[in-house]
Amino acid sequence: MTTTTTAKKAGSLANWTDERLGASKGVKFLARKIFPDHWSFMLGEVALYSFIILLLTGVFLSLFYIPSAGHTVYDGVYAPLVNQQVSEAYASTVGISFDVRGGLLMRQIHHWAALVFVAAMTVHMFRVFFTGAFRKPRELNWVIGCVLVLLGIVEGFLGYSLPDDLLSGTGIRIASSIILAIPVVGSYLSFFLFGGEFPGESFIPRIYTIHVLLLPAIFLALIGAHLVMLVIQKHTQYPGPGRTNTNVVGYPLFPVYTAKAGGFFFIVFGVITLLSALVTINPIWAYGGYDPSPVTAGSQPDWYMGFMDGAVRLMTGWGEFTAFGFTWSFNILIPALLIPGLMTIPLILYPWIEQWATGDRREHHLLDRPRNVPTRTALGAMGITFYILLWISGGNDIMATVLRLSINDITLTLRVLIFILPPVVYIVTKRICLGMQRKDRDKVLHGRETAVIVRTESGEYFEVHEPLDEYKRWNLVQHETHEPLAELPSEDANGVRRPGAGSGWKRRLSKFYFEQRVEPVTPAELAAAHHDHHGHEAIEATSAHH
């Protein structure tokens, strides 16, 4: 009885909404929307859920935080700070930590979630890159993703700076120095941003507005666009039997993914809360309030800014010189602005770079296995190596302290490795990919090694190879490879410049990408291999009979 009444009530409510908003259409569309299933598709979800956690805890924190650099005397419960001159921002953040019930946990959830947010976006980006999910029609969504990562870094840095503690103040000091290093306009920009000489009192309220209003709004808009595009363009899927470029094999949003995603949200929330309850993050009470004169050993930014800090630490001092009566700080400008810029631009443009090399204008909804696109995979591994080396450099003093090494040796080693290791990783990754592809060919043509050694009557030994079943084989042969663009003469038969020929650069890039390649096994090759094998199998059969 009760169930029928509840169902009736629910039905009438649904009807009420439908009659006014036409909700049924949208619900029907979304509920029946099919998504493919794979763990690596959930990395973006981790980022999304940590963002929601950031919004929730951020609202809590903003209720108690005072965005002001105004001077005050700390008189809270934390004895080592009592009677010290600090900013209102710092005093209120220490207050959140020690005087607000649950405040420290909220702060730690907010901060850990921020670190996980950027990390999850990063690995999500790696997944999209290595599987080629950025290809047409998803180039724009790749760009939005890149912008989200960059904004995440900025947003995180601003949030880290809000407590106005000694560590974050040192970070802001470095940020201001980087701005000052920009030729000509640097000092004007710095005075504009800080409302005068560093640090001033304008900065804290300004970054507060950007941190809690401007950037979250941009985030929401971009994440919205990111997800709408995902629904419109459909989710990519890994290749497999029955999966084509024109279908999506998976489960509907309702009930499978509503349950899964809902559950996963709570898992993400749970893991981050657990971490926050157990592990200290950013103990601002121990750092003390910001004062431009002191600095602490081991001053580092949060991890996502680490690569920039590392680049600055790797740079030699020769970049600074005086000319035309001005000081030119290329020692800061190159590592802090030029290198991150040079890393970001190819990243954002990558879909078009690859498209240029392949000349492929088709839509791609089936993902690549990373080994099947060796050059892309190797370039990605090279980029990650470069990034990680910069990142490691950012912690050179901590390594020196913990590992009892000379910081000079560490820095010098990293200065050499930053040039040597990325190309080595490129070559090694590419060879590994090609090797794996050859192994795939071998498996398709000759089957799986069974480790069963058979001796024939004549004394010949051979290992029995078991042919792959056709479902497994499909995964190894379904992909296509690109060939380098043909060397067309730049002029046609009448000596007129051929418009499509383009520059030699395009052909060179194409050659760089696809000159070395392993073609997947064709049906004809497979048939030929089986034909060759018949003799062998006959021998196996006879030997088995005896």
Place this chain on the structure above:
Amino acid sequence: MTALAARRRHPLATAILVMIGLIVTGVLYAAATSGKAAAAVSAADEIEAGKKLFLANCSTCHGLNAEGRRNAPSLVGVGAAAVDFQVGTGRMPMAATGPQAPKVSPVRYTQDEIKAMAAYVASLGPGPAIPSAEDVDPAKGDVAMGSLIFRTNCAMCHNFAGKGGALTRGKYAAGLEGVTPEHIYEAMVTGPQSMPVFTDQTISPENKRDIIAFLQSVEEAPAPGGLSLGSFGPVTEGLVAWLAGLGLLVGCAVWLGAKSS
């Protein structure tokens, strides 16, 4: 008493009184001066004992008269505090050459032996003395003032929580946990290895005691936020965010994904 009183006008009485007075004064004087003489003798003995220890253990590098050699500085004028710090923390004698002398435990000398060597070195020239117990009593220090002074003068090398930090070419600012108040004070007044000297003019003795009180409070304070990760700042936090945080979440994603495919 009446017999004594009856003879109080005796001609010898004055002489006897004078005699008694002189004897008492003489005995008291002798008692007082003989004490000083004994103390002087024992201090000289201590210096002598210290010199013997010095000759046996330190002179190979620092020279027979502590005048210093190529790789070891002269100890004339470094004071008792320097010896108490260097030998008392096991840094001296240095077992092997290196970027800097590491803290070694257990310390190889007894407190008396260290005091003797300190006395010998102090006898070579004036230098900072070993602080009194009151000079370094954390209970008498102001923690908040100490934290401010520590942050301004010490944290740039020793880290905000006194965990230590890297210096150039393998040298380092040592971690300050477990260091006795005397040794902290002595390090400040003598400036061992790469550390600058903080004289009474730069940091007053009271402020030195405040720093000691602050360091004590850091050691005793509970970690309100949970595990401190070594108080190394964002580097270890980033490591945990990636390995524990994201690692666990990716593990969960793999687990959820494995359920279906």
